[in-house]
Amino acid sequence: MVRKWLLQFEWLLRSSTLRLAALLSAIFALGFVVAIFVALTLGQRALEQRVDATLTVLAQGSGVAQTRVDGAGMIRRPVHDLAGLPEPFRRAVERGGGTLDLDDDLMGSDKWRVMVASDNDGRPTMVAVSVEDSADAQELLASILWTTAGIVIALTLAIGVWMGLLAQRRLARINRTLGQLAAGDLSARTVHSQAKDDLDDMSHNLNQTASELERLVSQTRRLSASIAHDLRTPLARLRAQLEMLPEGDGRAAALEEASRLSDIFDTIMRVARIEAGQGREGFEHVSLDELAQDMAETFGPVVEDEGKTLNLEIASSATVQADRAMLVQALANLIQNALVHGGEQITVFVDGYSLGVADNGAGVEPAQFSKIIEPMVRLDAARGTPGSGLGLALVKAVADRHGAKLNLAMHNPHGLRVTLNFTQM
Template structure:
């Protein structure tokens, strides 16, 4: 995968990771809270500074006599509110408001920020007092810079911690998800191999491993039981057939032998399904080119189809290659052809399109609501009960598709018929 492809895949992972999104959301909430705290702290600090300066100005005015204490210096201005000659115009507007902070465009007496207050002197005469806030403002700016820098570092650090923590948790979730995917694909030996018990994710992983172990045991018992029953009954059936063959020729003998053969075929199919479901891994898989594969099937089964008065056709459209167990794939296609011979119409079509292969017919078809039912073992629809069959053909096809990780797709043909496809394309 290219660097761009990996980057895009990572972005998709970030988008789909609920744990990582939650971690980053909490980090973002913390970051916003930190920024609000700094802003409030600076605002309250500025208000506290102004109140303290106002208290100082009130004390200075109350201890002075305006007539003797008038001054216009770089450290303090004390004048009558009616005598503002020589002062910048913003001082007048501040006096009209009763005081406030004056922020000048240019320095006045070496300061561009003044705090103005209108109060009364010791003789109860109105007086305007102003002091520069240059030093205090600079200190406030330095403090604000320190706080914002610290907040920025803390925010970045919290986001990094959130990203790392979320990534670690997401990897654990991915391990659990990968194990579930393996189990769903039929690998009942898959485990998370997680032994720590520190939090809820560890508990989930442990429970998943325990559940998978029990599932593997139960499935193995079920498969072994069905295979054992089928195997154990083959011997009595063989003996029964041998005794039937010793009977005199007649219609009853032929019917009995036919039923014995049908029972033997049913048990053989059950054992084949059990063997397919029990296999794991990719042993026996090879590259199968679908076009020559369906041509070989047509050569093999064409005479059989013609013998029952039906036509066998091939529908090939840009066929590809698949990784498959050829013998299993032949078994599945043979069962589909047999199903079409019994239940289909006059034409059977072998289909190979892309990474899909299957069989289509022009028979009466199947109600789409019944698609999930017909793949179950021993299930036969009402319309099929008047014909021969065991209800295991499509169950074997389903077992082969699951063994290969392929999708078994059913669809209706137009105007009538059924189309059954094994789709090997990646999900």
């Protein structure tokens, strides 16, 4: 459950805009922290230098009559007379001075700055002043700076993430439109924003490209369908004239060739109509296992007449929104393809939202999978057998029309396995 919830935010890790926003925020935060650290360090050193200069003046102003002073906030004694002072003073004198942090207050202060210098008679003298007020001021300043830094960094990160999310949303719309175009929906367009920036230019160019692509594809489909439609009439006349010829081998061969051409034109028109279809008109709930059973009962005798066997395998079934007539047409093409090019065993299978046909023939090399689904493409091994090279192209058109993924794979141990993977409802 937790893993599934986390997967919903996986896109955050893959978002280049959010990564850029996080990187810039991290650089800004690091620079801010370094600047504050340097400012506080230099300020501390400047303060110590000013205090040391004052201690030097105080030491030089002492003499024979003023060798020992234990006043409020200041101590001045000869280095050999440190009686009564805490031990940290003695250690500070030994190392030549420094800043002390006492465990207990001395004269109302627990933080002292100590220096050993010569008085006006040239004798070494220890001079110490309380720097607790300065330390408190320094700590207060540091607290203010770090608090301000935290607020500014948080605001910077929030603004960066917000701007990154806005850019990511626009990129997601562009990517979604590209996905729809790749899936065959040439009417997909992305929405323009009012930013007038490079992403808006990208959206505009994408829409223009999609419009031109839709125009060219529609023109090509109409042209191919028109050619096929226009040629059917003269082909029908030719067939009628051939039937009027005397019986003979030439007449039978000519009629067979005319029938084959007529079938090719019919298939081209069917593919064009399927590819031109939009929306879900004609779609209904179709149970894949019932569809497979009907196809097995219909084509079983046909396959047996060819000396082959048609098997039915149903692992699990599902119901999809589909045009039943189109699915029947696709399965019929797959069975016919396996009957012509496959082996002795043909299998119609259903596994959940997957529907397809497999055979145990010679199969097809995986490198050729992308080619055999193209219209009018036939491999060298299939050129000696009947066919037009449009069977799998029609299946691909039906798959695209239903938003299904057409998958071709080697069948175990050999043969071809063609699967339509439908999206779950």
